[in-house]
Amino acid sequence: MSSETTAGPAESTGPVERLHIAGLHAATDAVLSVRDLNVRFNTENGVVHAVRGVDFDLLPGKTLGIVGESGSGKSVTSLAIMGLLPATAEISGSVRLKGRELLGLSDKAMCEYRGNELAMVFQDPLSSLTPVYTVGTQITEALTIHNPTMSRQAKEARAVELLAMVGIPSPKDRLRAFPHEFSGGMRQRVMIAIAIANNPRVLIADEPTTALDVTIQAQVLEVLHRAQEETGAAVVMITHDLGVVAGMADEIMVMYAGKPVETGEVDEIYYNPRMPYTMGLLGAVPRVDVAEKTSLVPIEGMPPNLLHQPTGCSFAPRCPLVSDACLAGEPALAPVAGGVQHRAACIKAESLGGADVDVQDVFAAPPVPVSRFDSIPRTERSTVLQLKDVRKHFPLTRGALFKRRIGTVKAVDGLSFDIREGECFSIVGESGSGKTTTLLEIMEFHKDQDGEVVIGGISNKQAVDAKTKSAMRRELQMVFQDPTGALDPRFTVYEVLAEPLQNVGMDRPAIRKRIMELMKLVGLQPDHVNRFPNQFSGGQRQRIGIARALAVNPKLVVLDEPVSALDVSVQAGVINLLDKLRAELGLSYLLVAHDLSVVRHISNRVAVMYLGKIVEIGEVDRVFDNPRHPYTRALLSAIPVPDPQLERTRERIILQGDLPSPLDAPKGCNFATRCPVFAALPPAKQEKCLTLEPPLEPVAPSAATQALEAAPVPSPDQRFACFFPDGELDEDMLVVHEPADHHAP
């Protein structure tokens, strides 16, 4: 640690402030108590004030959720507490663990606490374990450091116990495995095992599930929950996802631009937010459990640059309620009248309480756009894209000199669906389920493909000449996940947008006119056309990507994870834009996204993929409200919703294990290895799942509706592939948290 690090209040602050801090610390039985934590980094560009006055008390066994967008100072706060910041960081304030001051301790002195009473789990499990040591060695190391006298057998026994606790099957054998033999979810479990090895009093988890699939996220959150129960540790849970902490936190701290802007008991924050930023964040995330369609709350602009000390409220440039008073000094985090320990940093906090404040109005959320196609029945609209039994199998080979074929990866295995005019069709599924390969197959458009792809009436089987292909390309355009990678930094926006127009042979004045149109269409200022991509924010860059896709007036836009690289507040604006464009231009979308809330919000129809096959497909509200396939049910149940009361009580299905390797895809139903219904079936019925492949069949209309109507009712738009949709779920895979666990103080 740097010599500039101030040893608590004693060195850096005057006597008055020292008393102030001592007073603030007084009389709590908090395990971890942070006061006026400030972190500054000296960089080439100047001093970055990354954390500005963080205060909190964490009581034993409780959970504090720290929420904020990327760059808001969450990780720096946690690393400052752990004493893991680089030497260039200037830290001031006070961090007390059970009353002992940690700031200013030397690296060596901190080692007594780190990994012992104070432990941490990091974001990226893939890089957080040392690749050249076995998992066992790395767990044992944590034990050795703090218990030098412990015998080898005792350490090994404890390591096995820890691995079992975090849910790693056959833990004894797995001790000798290397990290690369584990999946991301398994590695995160190992990280948790290491963190709880010495029964910490405080466990900090910094975005522990951000890099993981939803199903694996649910597993890891469950493991964290269990770890907390076992050790009785207090937890600091850091996340950008308001859903993740809703069910587990007792208190929430919302951070913006390095500063806590709202803190309080969890229900207060979710149900009675008083700071416009918190309100915006809550309104900006779509809900997977709500069918009613409202536009998302867009928070315009982007977070401030931490190089400049704000003169007023740091949220002012983006706040819809900003007034002159907001610019006169930064509002302090002040208690909210009537709230339980509820504090907000907004001068208008008092007036924002109550039922009559509608966040949609406050943030001027646009009205829900209506497409002219919405009123036309689906079957009467023309088909823009159709897939018939498309397959993509990759041979899997081994051996350097002489390749042997050892199997086949069925990345896409018999996919059929169609997209009609004006509709958004989404494909969801865990990573590795074949979504990207499906998109690539559609873009490939080659006559030798296995299966038929029809785009705007042209089949790939006719795609022999370049002309047919370019006609198809004009019908279908793509928007990529990473807006930065997809735009060449050497070209101005004008050049980026002009390229597809030149390709179709448009003349210069027409191109210029079209580009101005496009800029307005996607909500960018037309006079910014001569800027380079790096002069725009992530959200704006994604808008440029959308404008480029729309340049040649395609019928269908393929969106591959269009918002997953964006922060929530920015994401909302892009989603609203996509919604608006679909309605105004009559576009169709093919969307691939892992975020099911986003999918529910903007899609009309959805397909759930598992190991290269569609297991359930249909109208989005039907599939989400009444999922029939056990995988769809598990997937939906894995998504945490930003509603603490619901989260605390709801029953969740925790799938066991990871997506199996597509190589050992079973003969019957692909999903049998993880299926919660299968696990609870009697052996006779299990036999059926294991030998027969369930076909994709429509949901039968309920007997009641059949009886009421004289004529046969057409079956609803929902098909699924499972023999026992009404089977009971296996109890081991069902989790309900005791409400008592998490009763706020």
Next chain:
Amino acid sequence: MLKYLARRGITYLVMIFLTTSAGYFLAVSTLKPALLEQERIPRPTPEQVATSMRLKGLDPELSPWERYVEWLTAIVTRWDWGRSPNGAFINAEFGDRVWISTRLFLASIILTLIIGVALGVYSAARQYKFQDRVITSYSYLAYIVPAPIAYFLVQLGAININETVGQRIFFVTGISTPGMEPGWEQFVDMLAHYAVPTIAITLVGWGSYQIAQRQYLLDNVNADFVRTARAKGLTRNQAITRHALRVSFIPVAQSIAFTIPAIFAGGFFAEKIFAWPGVGSWSIDAISLQDVNAATATLAYGSVIFALGAILADFATTLVDPRVRVQ
């Protein structure tokens, strides 16, 4: 593990066979020793030349394929690599020279590796401090300066020392003083001959290792897994020595595969400058003397060194990276 190495070994044997055969065909069809023979004075008759060549197994009348079969049969059945146009036996000549080259380079390679890696670690630990700047600047200099020039400089330095002391301490050329009795005297004489070339090659060689090792270690110093190790309760230095160091050795171990052949390949400069009659200088001579068999033999030697380098690199990688063992 053994099976893995055995498999690699067989792959390399096949590779050596193929390159050597291809080399033979190339040599046989481009090198024409008979032409040189005709320039002798008194000029021999074409019949004389042909007879002399046939006796040495270099019959220019035969087709390349026939000569190849004959050459290969001799190697496979009698381990006889043929003769030079001047009548010398390749086996005998080669035997001496291989030993000389190996002696010249073995010590340098080991020293280069150890010093390069050690200095890399040392300078990484003192990043941007004075020691680091000196060491790393030197490495870049050694990297840029052409090897022959550096060898000359070292040679000059040794001569200087000899002159300053007023006594011949180092030999700057040759491999030994002829006619020494075995014993202490001979040993000292050997050291005096070895010192200058070994130091020269080592001084030039370690730079690239130092730069690579320093960079790989610095890349890993702030790795996520080092942070994890610190979060467990290790100090920064402990975390780096126990976790980052081992990982940073992996790419260095892999690079041995290229460095060893490179040192040998560049060896003919050293052999020429320090007048060590090794394989490197021989290979150059072989081409100018239109010597088919010698040229092919040096090529075979080169591929063996290449394979050895690769096997050593595999071995070293396996040593530092246990993941390779698991596969």
